[in-house]
Amino acid sequence: MGRSTPLPDDLLDDLRAIVSNRLSTSAAVRAHHGKDESYHAPRPPDAVVFPESTEEVQAIVAACRRHRVPIVPFGAGTSVEGQVLATHGGVCVDFTRMDRILAVHPEDLDATVQAGVTREQLNDHLRHTGLFFPIDPGANATLAGMASTRASGTNAVRYGTMRENVLGLTVVTASGRVVRTARRARKSAAGYDLTRLFVGAEGTLGLITEVSLRLHPVPEAISAAVCPFPSVSSAVATVIQTIQSGIPIARSELLDALTMQAVNRYAKTGYREAPTLFLEFHGTEAGVAEQARAVEAIAREHGGVDFQWATRPEERSRLWKARHEAYLAxxxxxxxxxxxxxxxxxxxxxxxxxxxxxxxxxxxxxxxxxxxxxxxxxxxxxxxxxxxxxxxxxxxxxxxxxxxxxxxxxxxxxxxxxxGVGVGKRDYLREELGDAVDLMAAIKRALDPDNLFNPGKILPEDAAGG
Incomplete structure (x- = not known):
């Protein structure tokens, strides 16, 4: 379903009054914002705006609401289930100009950033503090986008996902209110957990403009390894036994033989083209060495051979660069x-x-x-x-x-x-969650009664309404 009429001139005038020349209706800009990394057909918006503050986002939402025009949030465009497609047309809100790191509190291990800050940008800013933000989905996504899709990645086995690492959000709701979902305290029993409601909502309930994040100390020691196996099942068995043994492994990535072949071609590496585990250990020097020896012993029981260890930062970076480039490869x-x-x-x-x-x-x-x-x-x-x-x-x-x-x-x-769900996994949601989908739909109707926020995403057609 898409818009059959162009945006009203009055709305475009209202938006120009808010963002001045940071509005575009050009075909090229619209096309760029109507596609992501997915296979889904592009669906460009009718206009793109580039706000620089929460106040501008609030004004944009109010203008679109007056004209009953859909709003689609856009970060880095790295989603893979069609989350940024303008399936109903409307206005795309591009957050890339909201790229300020607002506060870092090293003593509290947290930071607050605007929606358009990327994970690499934050970690570069933190490099002299002894802290880092561990959620690493591979792409250099925006942190609000990562919160919206409840992203995780290679470090999730030790550090969790965005769900565990978002402390609070600033959100513009469909009613035009600016809501702060939580303070910076590490725990709270005050009311509904609104932070978790918006984490994973994919922009269907509100527009995230600021994110407060949990930071972690950079480990004293890090060791990484690559180990090939005779089969995928033997590699998986190694991981399962490692987890069940209580060994606190930080990363455990499996690449099958075809992926390893692609990595070798793309990155000019010489890894064995067999099912392979990429492993990483964080902790003290003694702890990391002990963990590594224990996992190597488990791997050998399951046929793992030719462990290649990397302890120097440049070696580890090369190893994980190959893993992160697997998709491109x-x-x-x-x-x-x-x-x-x-x-x-x-x-x-x-x-x-x-x-x-x-x-x-x-x-x-x-x-x-x-x-x-x-x-x-x-x-x-x-x-x-x-x-x-x-x-x-x-x-x-x-x-x-x-x-x-x-x-x-x-x-x-x-x-x-x-x-995330986007448009690609909508039809499976009811099979997975049953009547909980109707509860989600009720929440959507309560917070966005006109179905203006990223319509066509998450909720199946039988529950979406609007």
Whole structure:
């Protein structure tokens, strides 16, 4: 569903009065803001505005509400489930000019930033404080965008996800109010947990303009390793035994043989092209050494060989650069293809079963399908490479995705571990959560009765209304 009429001139005049020349209706700017990293067809907005303050966002929301025009938030455009697509047209609010770090409190281990600050920008700012922000989804996403999609990434097994690391938010609601969801105290029993309500809401309940975040001390010692295995199941078994043994591993990433082949080609590395674990340990010198020895012993029990250790920062950076470039590397396996990117998460005890059955599906498809993921918390991804002009490819990719999600749900898992719902996973939400979807819809109607905030996302059509 999209808008059948252009934006009213009165609204454009109102928006220009708010942001001056920081408004664009050019086709190029609109096209850039109507697509993300997903395979979903682009849906450009009717106009794009670039606010610089919470007050400007508040005024933009008020103007759009007067004209009943949809509002779509935009950060870095790195989402993979169509979260930024303007499915109903309207005004895109680009937060990249709201890029100020407002406060850092080293003694309290927290920071407050504007919505457009990226995770790399924050960590660069923190580099002399002995602190860092650990949530690392790979892309240099904005922190408000990461909060909106409840992002996580390679460090989640030790440091948690955005859910655990967002202390509070400043949000502009559909009514035009500016709401601060929490103070900086590390715990509170005061009222409803509104912070968690907006974390993961994907801009459907309000626009996040500021984020207060939990920071963590930089570990005294860090050690990383790469270890190939004879099979995916043996690598997963190593991770499961490590977690169940209580070893506090910081990162545990699995890349299958096809992904390792892509990484070698793209990054000019020489890793064995076999299922491989990328591991990292944080702590004291003695603690890290002890953890590493314990995990290496477990890995050898499961056939892991040729541990390559990296302790110097430049070695570790090179190792994790290869891991973070896995997505880009996979895209280059067949130049010109687009990627249907999907993820699921299951209880770690069911992870081996889920991956093994998924690999059987992959073996039967003619499409290249690299598999990798954050197996320390039961989360993995498929990158299905398709020719977007080939309807057979798209049909095959969607079937593979459907079977993966159904498998995860049957194992008491979730249809999305960290990518969010967007438009791509909406139809699975009721199967996963049942009547809870109706409660979500009631909250949406209460906070956004005109369905103006990022319509068409998260809620299935039978619950969305508006």
């Amino acid at each position: 996979c895209l280059q396996l067949v130049p010109g293809r687009r990627a249907l990117v999907t993820d699921v998460c299951v209880p770690i005890s069911r992870l081996a079963e889920c991956i093994e059955t998924t690999l059987e599906d992959i073996a039967r498809t003619p499409l290249p399908v690299p598999l990798f993921g954050h197996v320390g918390d039961g989360n993995f991804h498929l990158i299905v490479l398709v020719d977007p002009q080939d309807s057979g490819h798209l049909r095959e990719a969607r079937t593979l995705n459907h079977r993966l999600v159904e498998r995860a749900l049957a194992l008491d898992g979730t249809c999305t571990g960290e990518h």
